[in-house]
Amino acid sequence: MNFASDNAAPAHPAILEAMARANAGALASYGGDALTARAVEAVRTVFERDCDVLFVATGTAANAIALAALTPAWGAVFCHRHAHVAEDEAGAPEFYTGGAKLLLLDGPHGKIAPDTLRTAAAGYSRGNVHGAQPFAVTITQATESGASWTPAEVGGLCEAARGAGLKVHMDGARFANALAFTGASPADVTWRAGVDVVSFGATKNGALAAEAIVSFDPAVSAVLPHLRKRAGHLVSKHRLLAAQMAAYLDDGLWMRLAAHANAQARSLASALTAAGATLLHPVEANEVFVRAPEALAARLRAAGAAFHPWASDGPDAYRFVASWATTADEVAALAAVARG
DSSP states (O other), X not given: OBOSOGGGSOXXXXXXXXXXXXXXXXXXXXXXXXXXXXXXXXXXXXXTSOOEEEEESOHHHHHHHHHHHHOOTTEEEEEETTOHHXXXXXXXXXXXXXXXXXXXXXXXXXXXXXXXXXXXXXXXXXXOTTSOEEEEEEEESSOTTSOOXXXXXXXXXXXXXXXXXXXXXXXXXXXXXXXXXXXXXXXXXXXXXXXXXXXXXXXXXXXXXXXXXXXOOHHHHHHHHHHHHHTTOOOXXXXXXXXXXXXXXXXXXXXXXXXXXXXXXXXXXXXXXXXTOEESSOOOSSEEEEEOOHHHHHHHHHTTOBOEEOGGGOXXXXXXXXXXXXXXXXXXXXXHHHHO
């Protein structure tokens, strides 16, 4: 009963098999191989347009390198107070940008409202050498509270960002889970809504270690390859990253895995609330956030269930995460323990 993180789940067999096939023989290094070219085209097909695609091994690298392409060292990036870039990346965005500041905003369920962004941006004077100069805003899909952005919501925020002269980055570590919930197309919730760069995640949803930085802005695309190399994230055996992404996208595997994880999360939520827990955020992806009596949490821990306390939501708050590998039997076992 491991509901601690989707990072704890194994890689999907189809992805491991694809890596084994890609490992045979010799291929050009650093992304100069045909497999990488095919994987790039697969990502472009998903987003329904020509775009620049750079593979990296971690979500932190994807986010930090993308933000470095959007923001100079003297700049600043707006983000939600509980965004992964602010709370879980050990200062990587500041490091890779050369010192750009993260400006923290509030909003329910991990989302930033357009008016919140407009008000915050208006507080910074362009050209004032004594203050931070905002260049971008980053949002997370799905959010750190498990909420999914709709195309209309993303479009509204992007409109506010454009009005303030800001570029928009989307951290898509759980991008597939958000799409599985909203039914939106990748294009509609990103570039058609005004997003400039996406960190397109696969690792949390069945890959071993594969993420993509997807740029829809030619100016940003021009600097991304240099930033990736300088950051030490241009993998020499690039075909092994590409093989993961190609298998992930092949025949809709990524969406099937995400839909399964989301369904198990809904079952988890039902089991926990039936046992006396209270939902803290809507279940719109594969995470469940609850406030639970200590007796319930202790009973689950004693039975071997793995889950995390969630300080962001206050005392007695916990996060449970389902993955592509979570089974109905595991959820049923947790439900039986929760009932006592």
